[in-house]
Amino acid sequence: MTASDPLVAGERAEVAAEARVVAPRGMGRRAGGVLKYVALALGALVMILPFADMFVGALRGPADVYASPPRYFPAEPQWGVYARVFAELPMRTWFANSVIVTGLITAAQVATSVTAGYALAKYDFAGRASIFRLVVGAQMFPFFLFIIPIFFILRFAPLMGGNDIAGQGGSGLLGTYAALCLPFVVTWYGVFLMRQFFIGIPDDLMEAARLDGASEYRIFRSIMLPLVKPAIATLTLFSFVYHWNEFIWTMTVTRSAPELQTLPVGIYLLQGAFENLEQKSLQQAALAISILPVIVVFLALQRLFVSSDFASGVK
């Protein structure tokens, strides 16, 4: 807790106020303090209940569903549902695809953001301002604008997937991991974030290394890169969470390629299989499995996540 922490400020003000004012107002304040925690707890309940509802629902068996009236809490929790998810659904494929695609995209985004952010922050060259404007401006373009054109750019990629040089004849990059990853290889926000971090590092280090005869790559790799590790960690987490959960694009390009579907997409496109009341618990268990990896990663690394770093785009 630092001196600039509003928490400290609040407490200080409260202490000062209580010393000055008469009892009734002081009591009002204390009641306000309790009320604050009651409100926070109620809010937290609203945040958690839908998740709890899913975990409870996953454990319901046919006996609970067909009871009259249907039981909310299962009489006998069906823990076997998690094994059934793997036995009855292509869960392994979905899971593997989620891991592969998220891994590839995250690695690519970190690499391109770090290099581009570094160039924009630490070199002075003609065109730098324009490229930076592009990076900032491109963030304003909503994704729905790109779905149709990028779909067909991949579809008609010359010489790919049986296409001739004019992009005709085959299926292009559709139906490959490339179609899932390529449109996300660069993240404008990530480039912007890394540039902001590199700007904060003094130029002296670079100049000293240059005088010592270090190559540009060496300066980047051995001197600058280690200094922005916290930013890299933040960006890695962001990319991981975002792309583990990505849905619209992946669904668009894998609708007819089940072997490439990720967890959210697979569960969504298989909704017909869950129409049956008994199958609902299977769906809920599958959803729980799709959420779990992110929550585990988040809990392990939450210190990084809630740091103010990633709001730095605002300032």
Next chain:
Amino acid sequence: MERRPKEFDPAGGGWAPWLFLSPLLVFAALFFVLPLGFSVYLSFTRWNPLGTPDWVGLRQFEYLLTRDTTFWATILNTFVFAFGFVVAGVPLALGLAFVFSRARGKAVWRSVYYLPQLTNIVAIAYLWQFVLDDRYGLVNRLLGMAGLRGPDWLTDPVMAMISVVMVMVWYDAGKNMLVFSAALEAVDQEIYDAATLDGAGATRTLWSVTLPMIRPAFIFVTITSFITGMGFFALILAMTGGGPRGATEVTALYTYRMAFEDLRMGRASAGALILFVIIGVISLLQFRALKERAT
């Protein structure tokens, strides 16, 4: 062997910056400029992707804007969704950030409120489908226990829109809250001290010190939330599918279906461009309005 510093423009680094930037430049060409251009071109054509695009000039725009009543209905739905999301979501996020900043155990509270942000949108949609189920959902069961008959959250057209807005607010609260928290923490303690010395009470301090200081964050959150709300259709697709009877069909979802279900690529591109222009104009107006009030 002696190596000298670069002869020209030491900070320029010769070709080095261009090498570092090459992935970005290739990407910008292939996945930003090219698609935008292609999209504009397609909007002037009629194209079922099996054949070649037919140039039809402005006819797709003309059809959407003057004859397609569904298109206008989806525009209206888009506005209701986006404004509902901003009007309910931004004050809520700000309020949460305030309460958090003065509460013990900040990190724990924040993680709890951030939980939906970590969850894929399909799970979010289904979670709420279960909770809001007309007959056996958690909410209506609880209301039933209290002797009340809960509304048809997802099957009544008006309630369905309210439900998707509520879920969107629930989903996004944690993100905006963090932006506001960061802004609140960045306000210099000395300013608060000065205000206290000048005899400003808590309410006065809030209105005259804290809120003006976090105005940039407020503008940022309002505009980005609006842009998000106008273009976001994954939640609606998975939760209501645009129904019941088109009551939650937003324009982005409508054009998506036009493209990938009806295979009308030209018209869908035109629809997406119209939506994009509307979002751009309104964001600009919002930015102006919020900026001016600051001066």
